[in-house]
Amino acid sequence: MKHRPDIDEQAYWLILSQDKLVQSKGQACLIKQSWSELSFISAYADDVVKVGEYRQSNCYMVDLGQETPEHDDLELVSLRAALMSEQQDAFNILARAWQVALFLRTHKYCGQCGSQMEAVNWELAMHCHRCQHRCYPRISPCIIVAIRKGQQILLAQGAHHKGGMYSTLAGFVESGESLEQAVHREVMEEVGIKVKNLRYFSSQPWPFPHSLMVGFLAEWDEGDIQVDGKEILAADWFDFNNLPLIPPSFSIAGQLIQTTINAPDQSF
Numbered sequence: 001m002k003h004r005p006d007i008d009e010q011a012y013w014l015i016l017s018q019d020k021l022v023q024s025k026g027q028a029c030l031i032k033q034s035w036s037e038l039s040f041i042s043a044y045a046d047d048v049v050k051v052g053e054y055r056q057s058n059c060y061m062v063d064l065g066q067e068t069p070e071h072d073d074l075e076l077v078s079l080r081a082a083l084m085s086e087q088q089d090a091f092n093i094l095a096r097a098w099q100v101a102l103f104l105r106t107h108k109y110c111g112q113c114g115s116q117m118e119a120v121n122w123e124l125a126m127h128c129h130r131c132q133h134r135c136y137p138r139i140s141p142c143i144i145v146a147i148r149k150g151q152q153i154l155l156a157q158g159a160h161h162k163g164g165m166y167s168t169l170a171g172f173v174e175s176g177e178s179l180e181q182a183v184h185r186e187v188m189e190e191v192g193i194k195v196k197n198l199r200y201f202s203s204q205p206w207p208f209p210h211s212l213m214v215g216f217l218a219e220w221d222e223g224d225i226q227v228d229g230k231e232i233l234a235a236d237w238f239d240f241n242n243l244p245l246i247p248p249s250f251s252i253a254g255q256l257i258q259t260t261i262n263a264p265d266q267s268f
């Protein structure tokens with residue numbers, strides 16, 4: 001897993017510092033270059049991790065942890081801002097790099113016996129040689145569902161949504177629960193209605209911090225909206241031609257909303 005860089009290889013480098021990405025001022029965060037051009041991280045040669053490929057080239061991640069590089073030509077960009085501004089195809093590699101960094105940061109010590117853990121060299125895992133406990137990156141499944149009623153869609157303002165944005169309902173899957181059960185439970189808990197005709201839509205890794213969003217389309221079955229007031233501050237049925245501020249189309253929430261609006265009423 002750890003990778004000693006070849007000094008001349010042209011590759012994509014993702015450099016993380018705290019919860020930000022390090023990039024050259026005014027440039028994209030994914031630039032193809034060689035290790036020899038990245039002099040400000042030369043001390044981290046032992047910490048290079050290959051996180052995948054991007055546009056047919058290797059993509060490496062270097063996590064500076066709490067260190068911040070001091071260099072006039074560099075700036076720190078939040079992960080959210082980078083995900084919004086980069087090309088669509090960069091989303092997955094950025095999300096993966098962040099989740100790998102977070103995994104390595106939070107698994108230095110064994111959760112079972114407290115010993116120091118070591119990275120496994122052939123898979124992305126941390127291993128404890130004292131008690132043989134092995135850890136893999138955590139992935140938390142989270143359902144997200146667009147609910148349709150005739151020519152209307154249910155959208156809600158979550159407690160964590162900034163700027164008055166309305167979105168589809170979402171929530172974490174609990175232990176021992178199927179994805180479908182999670183949809184029915186979350187919808188009932190958050191807005192007090194029943195849904196039917198669940199259809200799987202698609203999924204999207206979401207690195208805040210390690211969710212896998214599993215998208216569903218559904219139809220209203222019965223009940224009136226009653227918001228829980230904790231996770232959901234407001235919710236309503238919106239006419240397709242009169243929507244509030246909604247999430248961007250690169251997010252699965254935005255895609256679910258668009259698909260619901262574009263689907264013919266009967267075939268849904």
Ligand SMILES: [Zn+2]
Nearest residue numbers: 110113128131
């Ligand atoms: Zn252990």
